[in-house]
Amino acid sequence: xxxxxxxxxxxxxxxxxxxxxxxxxxxxxxxxxxxxxxxxxxxxxxxxxxxxxxxxxxxxxxxxxxxxxxxxxxxxxxxxxxxxxxxxxxxxxxxxxxxxxxxxxxxxxxxxxxxxxxxxxxxxxxxxxxxxxxxxxxxxxxxxxxxxxxxxxxxxxxxxxxxxxxxxxxxxxxxxxxxxxxxxxxxxxx
Numbered sequence: 001x002x003x004x005x006x007x008x009x010x011x012x013x014x015x016x017x018x019x020x021x022x023x024x025x026x027x028x029x030x031x032x033x034x035x036x037x038x039x040x041x042x043x044x045x046x047x048x049x050x051x052x053x054x055x056x057x058x059x060x061x062x063x064x065x066x067x068x069x070x071x072x073x074x075x076x077x078x079x080x081x082x083x084x085x086x087x088x089x090x091x092x093x094x095x096x097x098x099x100x101x102x103x104x105x106x107x108x109x110x111x112x113x114x115x116x117x118x119x120x121x122x123x124x125x126x127x128x129x130x131x132x133x134x135x136x137x138x139x140x141x142x143x144x145x146x147x148x149x150x151x152x153x154x155x156x157x158x159x160x161x162x163x164x165x166x167x168x169x170x171x172x173x174x175x176x177x178x179x180x181x182x183x184x185x186x187x188x189x190x
Contacts, residue, residue: 007081010149011057012056012057012147013056013057013058014052014056014059015058015060016058016059016111017061017112018061019040019065019109020039020072020138020182021037021039023036036177036181037070037177037180039171041100046105046184047108048167050170051186052188053190054151054162054163054189055149055150056150057150059147061114062138062144063087064142065090069140071135071172071174072173074168075170076162077149078133079133080132080146081130081133081144082125082145082146083144084139084142084144085122085143086120086141086143087117087141091117095112114143118143122145133146168185169183171184
C-alpha cells in the first residue's frame with residue numbers, strides 16, 4: 001500500500017544507469033535517421049548485465065537521448081516512479097560513444113556518471129504515476145528514475161524461487177522496438 005511520502009520503497013542498495021541507444025544509418029542529404037534502438041548498446045543475445053539480488057531495492061536511471069517516448073516494461077516486478085530530469089543529451093551521447101564505441105557492443109557497457117549532464121530540477125512523479133507500475137514512459141531527452149524492489153509489492157517473499165529458470169526481461173513496449181532487439185534479459189540472483 002502507498003501512504004506517507006512517495007516513493008515509499010526503501011533506499012536502493014544499487015543504482016543502475018541504463019541508456020536507450022538510437023541506431024542510425026545515413027539518410028537524405030547526410031542526415032541520419034534512427035532505424036532501431038538498443039538497451040545500453042547491447043543486443044538481446046549479449047551476456048546478462050543486470051543481476052539484481054532477490055529482495056533488494058534498486059534505482060534504475062533510464063537515459064533517453066532520443067526524440068521518442070519509450071514505454072519501458074519490466075517483467076516479474078512492479079516499481080515506483082521517482083522522477084524525471086532533463087540532461088545534456090548531445091554531450092552525453094558524444095561521451096557515451098567515446099567510452100563505449102559504436103553499438104552494438106561486444107563488451108559490457110561502460111556507464112557514465114550522470115551528475116555532469118543533468119540540467120534543471122528533478123520533476124517528481126505526477127499524481128497519476130503515484131502507484132505500482134510495471135511500465136514507465138521514458139520521455140525524450142530525459143533521465144527517468146524508477147525504484148524497483150525485487151520482491152512482491154507488499155514486501156513478502158515470492159511464492160516461487162525467482163532465481164531459478166531462464167530469468168526475466170526488460171524492454172520497450174513498442175512492438176516494433178521489442179522485436180528489433182530493444183529487449184534485454186535480466187537474472188535475479190541470491
